[in-house]
Amino acid sequence: MIIEANGETYDLKYAKRATLVVVLLPLLVMYTEAMLTPALPTIQKEFAINPNDVSWVLTIYLLVGTVSAAIFGKLGDMYGKKKVFLVALGFYxxxxxxxxxxxxxxxxxxxxxxxxxxxxxxxxxxSLVREEFPPEMVPQVQGMISAMFGVGMVIALPLGAYVTQHWGWRWTYHSAAPFAVLMFILAWRVLRESRYINPGKLDWPGVLFLIWAVVPALVAVTRAPNVGWTARETLILFGVSIIGAILLVLWERKAENPLIPLEIVSSRNPAIVNLGIMFAAFGISMMSQANTYIFQMKPPYGFGKSILDSGLLMTPMAGVMLIIAPLAGKLMPKIGAKPLAVTGALVASSGLAVLAKYAPQFPPNHLWAFVGMITYVGAGITLMNISFINILVFSVPPKVMGVATGANSLFRNFGSTWGPAIAGTVMSTYYVLFHPPGAPPFVKIKIPTTKAYEVLFGTSAGIYLFLAFLSLAIVEVMKGGKIREVKTGKGSES
Known part of the structure; x- marks a missing residue:
């Protein structure tokens, strides 16, 4: 079935087939990545390495991925998004x-x-969803994609713990590999090449300056909780990163075909979304770290649940996300993305404020009240994230969609890196020494106190309140059933 919208024709039958591919994609990735977390202690033991070394299993993936998202996004604009998508999925x-x-x-x-x-x-x-799907269908599909991130996490954490315990950490990858191959075949057979190509030469100096700006900063943030935020190593890495960022901006301003066109990422809506996504990822990461400890620490410091039980207790949040995400996508063209973004941020902020205030009272006697509150917060975060990604993809010209979404991933990864680092520092600041039953008298471990949770939840609540006010500055891209798309220009709405 062929339909027309805003002067373009779209194949609705193809869009429905392609939806299966793009919706299953986050499920695969979150399944693979979340299954790794319970396996880290086993990997450390097998290779006889220390905890700082094993953390590089997560760090190296994030370092390479942050840079590749921006570079591959640009290559997708230049050579075709399906081609580059298949290359990236092949590497994965x-x-x-x-x-x-x-x-x-x-x-x-x-x-x-x-x-x-x-x-x-x-x-x-x-980018492919934005280009090849009918505009009114895009918010719904983006909502389904967002929901699958949460579902994948909930499935993978307990499953990863079970697989690691019974068959070893290698089977977390062996079990994921067939699905990754299947996804590659599906994408190759189903997806069509993007209709917009923006040819040119790759900005190699921009690539080098991007690596210079990003890698030292992420390494510094990852290592700071262990070596210290004011340690010489940390300060040098941050200094090197700042110099790289300055050089990147100066070069990109004059480059003929810049890797990251500054007029695109700094125009009003993209700038708000990029900043918002970065802070949102930071807040989510801090909240998630606190949730993990509260679920698994022994009473009275937590609920004393296993990894399997903790994953199952997050199922209500995943279920709510599955309902809210596509529903929000369906209502968004009528209500507007901006009101939903503000509402989602306020819901998340109010829920986190309650968690901060009553953190000392939840464990060990109010398990379901805690589950209910994190589900409420998850609903707000889902609503805001879906709104942000739709605002972004309808606020930049299609020919630079890869650059815009790649830069957005870069900001998201920065926030995701800072969150656990700051959370770890807070938990190391507010703690009590705990003697595990049966352990030698001299063995004591640090247990975060309720003050640590108050700080983490309270800070996250403040972040989402800030995001609610920030969202008020968004220029609406859809309302009353109409979607305003950008055809030309430098990223401002037309």
Whole structure:
């Protein structure tokens, strides 16, 4: 069935087939990544490495992925988003396969870096949805994609713990590899090439300056909780990163075909969304870290649940996300993305404020009240995130959609990196020493106090309140059933 919208023709039958691919994609990635978390202690033991070293299994993936998202997004605009999407998904699939057969820790880091190249699949998928789907269908599909992130996390955490316990950490990858191969075949057979191509030469100096700006900063943030935020190493890395960022901006302002066109990412709506996504990811990461400890720490410091039980207790949040995400996408063209973004931020902020105020009273006697509150917060976050991504994709010209979504992923990853680092620092500041039953008398572990949770939830509540006010500055892109698309210009609405 062919339909017309805003002067373009769209194949509705194809859009429905392609929806299956882009919706299953986050389920695969979150399944793969979340299953790794329970396996980290086992990986550390097998390769005889310390906790700081094993953290690089997560860090190397994030470092490579943050840079590749921006670069591959630009390449997608230049050569076709499907081609580059398949390249990125191919790297991700190879990484998943190689991880399970890693003979050494160095090999595992190398294969994780290959997998990190595949992180670019998300900005490219968002771009393909925006280009090839009827405009009124885009918010619903984006909503379904967002919901699958939460569902994948809830499924993978308990499943990863079970697989690691019974068959070893390598099977977390062996079990994911067939699905990754299947996704590659589906994408190759189903997806069509994007209709917008913006040819040109790759901005290699921009690539180098981007790496210079991003990598030292992410390494500094990752290591700071262990070596200290004011340690010489940390300050030097931040200094190097700042110099790289300044050089990147200066170069991109005069480059003929810039890697990251500043007029695109700094125009009103994209700038608000990028800043908002970064702070939102920061707040989500801090909240998630606090939730994990509260669920698993022994009473009276937590509920004393296993990883499996903790995953199951997050099922209500995933269920709400599955309902809210597509519903919000359906209502968005009528209500507007801006009101939903403000509402979502206010819902998340109010829920986090309640968690901050009553954090000392939840464990160990009010488990379901706590589950209810984090479900309420998750609903607000889902609503806001869906609104933000739709505002972004309807606020930039299609020919630079890959660049815009790639840059957005870069900001998201920065927020996701800062969140756990700050949360770890807060928990190391407010703690009590706990003697595990049966352990030698001299063995004591640090347990976060309720003050740590108050700070984490309270800070996150403040962040989402700020995002509610920030969202008020958004220029509406849809309302009354009409979607205003950008055809030309520098990213401002037309």
């Amino acid at each position: 699939t190879l990484g998943v396969i190689f991880n399970g057969f890693a003979p050494s820790f160095r090999w595992l880091l190398f294969s994780r870096a290959i997998q990190g190249l595949g992180m670019a699949i998300f900005p490219l998928a968002f």
